[in-house]
Amino acid sequence: MNLDPETVLPDELVERIRSRAPGYDERNEFFREDFDELVEAGYLKVFVPREAGGLGASLADVVRLQRRLAAAAPATALGINMHLVWTGVARVFRDRGDAALDFVLGDAAAGEVFSFGISEAGNDSVLFDSVTSADPEPGGGYRLTGTKVFTSLAPVWTRMGTFGKDTSGPEPALVYGFIRRDTPGWRHLDDWDTLGMRASQSCTTILDGVRVAPDRIVRRLPVGPNPDLLVFGIFAVFETLLAAVYTGIAERALALGVEAAHRRTSLKNGGRPYAKDPDVRWQLADAAMELDGVLPQLERVADDVDACVDRGPAWFPALSGLKHRATETARSVVDTAMRVGGGGGYFRSHELQRLYRDVLAGLYHPSDPESAHATVANALLGPLED
Missing domain, CATH: 1.20.140.10 (Butyryl-CoA Dehydrogenase, subunit A, domain 3)
Incomplete structure (x- = not known):
């Protein structure tokens, strides 16, 4: 059964979110009150299965919900989008019988917030190459060094999905994994002062040898287009x-x-x-x-x-x-x-x-x-x- 957007995002909540959008934009300020209310409403668990305390939404459900949220506050919707991307990818994996990202849904069910740390200035290959270095450690972990741009939810994320390139072997490999906010070796720049989408606070993130634990490495892929x-x-x-x-x-x-x-x-x-x-x-x-x-x-x-x-x-x-x-x-x-x-x-x-x-x-x-x-x-x- 499809989720009803007006039940998940009732009119009263939507209008409160709409009323705050001008102030966030004017002050170049993160949508803190929107975020807190959306968390309270269970919106960040929308892709989490019902049996784990989520809403069990499909991608089609979330498309309708995000249209409704964006019509009220585009920057709020765009910021939340980046958490929903990772939980949505985990749902794609689960639907296809791959459990590699089940921990993402489990973390989201526990209240963790995901950021999308993929984009890099000057990298027009996007997912198919990286200018961030991924240096292997004994035991299977990696340390990432590089700069990620447009990392939304900068004030509140607790997990960041990101990647870098390991050049230590005979063939370079792209290493995808997740870092924790409480792990040292990263920092944000206070550089989000933009024409629009200001409340998303999609600040630049500097990775300075931040560690990705072995159990949070999800893929090692060859450089270049890949059907993985x-x-x-x-x-x-x-x-x-x-x-x-x-x-x-x-x-x-x-x-x-x-x-x-x-x-x-x-x-x-x-x-x-x-x-x-x-x-x-x-x-x-x-x-x-x-x-x-x-x-x-x-x-x-x-x-x-x-x-x-x-x-x-x-x-x-x-x-x-x-x-x-x-x-x-x-x-x-x-x-x-x-x-x-x-x-x-x-x-x-x-x-x-x-x-x-x-x-x-x-x-x-x-x-x-x-x-x-x-x-x-x-x-x-x-x-x-x-």
């Missing part, structure tokens, strides 16, 4: 939940555009509302049709991940294409809402100006537009090099 379940799981959940967040932004922006069209009146048209203006009607209808095209794609991808559908290599262009389409559509819909809403949306006090800034972050998440187009082109035409 971990790569698929990260890619599938990350791209799908990102698409959900930006779709939620678009849904809110469209609602604000419709509201503005009914509220604003035109002097030259005898005081009639802009909702009666054919040009405005066309603009909002066009935005609605754009958004309507994303929803079935988003739902189908999430359903297929949940159902363990084997799309083989076609999964990667499908996931890249979904993320690209959702973020670009969201930018277009927000832009239309700004036009329809009039000059009031340009003021700092207006919700639309914050959505306008927040939606731009979609440009920078993997897969970026260049990578997405290259992935789809390779699927259609074969690789560029013979």
Whole structure:
């Protein structure tokens, strides 16, 4: 049975979260009260099985929930997304009979909070290479040294999923594992002062020989594209939940555009509302049709991940294409809402100006537009090099 988003995130909670978003943004402050309420509501355990005290959600369930949360507070939804990515990947493993990440669900059930420490400045290979060094220790552990960027939930995470490259053997290997917050050898930079998504507090993290325990090493993979379940799981959940967040932004922006069209009146048209203006009607209808095209794609991808559908290599262009389409559509819909809403949306006090800034972050998440187009082109035409 599907979870009801309005039961998990009731209207009263959503409105409290929405009411706090402007202040967090203005103060460049982590969404502490939102986080505490979401923890209390069991939201961080949404992927945890019911028998372990969670909500037993599917990816399709969480897509609907994250759309609802993002429509209220995009930065809160984006920050929470990074915890949900790791717990969602653990769910992907569990559904496919692999117990390697069961400890992630167990830790989440116990209240641990996961951060996504994968992105590195200058590393456009993303999951397929790393500029962080992974130095092996006797007994199977590793020490990681490098810099991770856009590590959300900086003030509150207790576990960070991350990776680095071990060059000690005959062939380099990518080592994926989890560090604990109480392990020495890492620090955050106080550098999150951005155009949008400010409350996510996705600070840079410096890894300075931080230890990953042997029982928290989950994969050693060759450098380069790899069909391993971990790569698929990260890619599938990350791209799908990102698409959900930006779709939620678009849904809110469209609602604000419709509201503005009914509220604003035109002097030259005898005081009639802009909702009666054919040009405005066309603009909002066009935005609605754009958004309507994303929803079935988003739902189908999430359903297929949940159902363990084997799309083989076609999964990667499908996931890249979904993320690209959702973020670009969201930018277009927000832009239309700004036009329809009039000059009031340009003021700092207006919700639309914050959505306008927040939606731009979609440009920078993997897969970026260049990578997405290259992935789809390779699927259609074969690789560029013979």
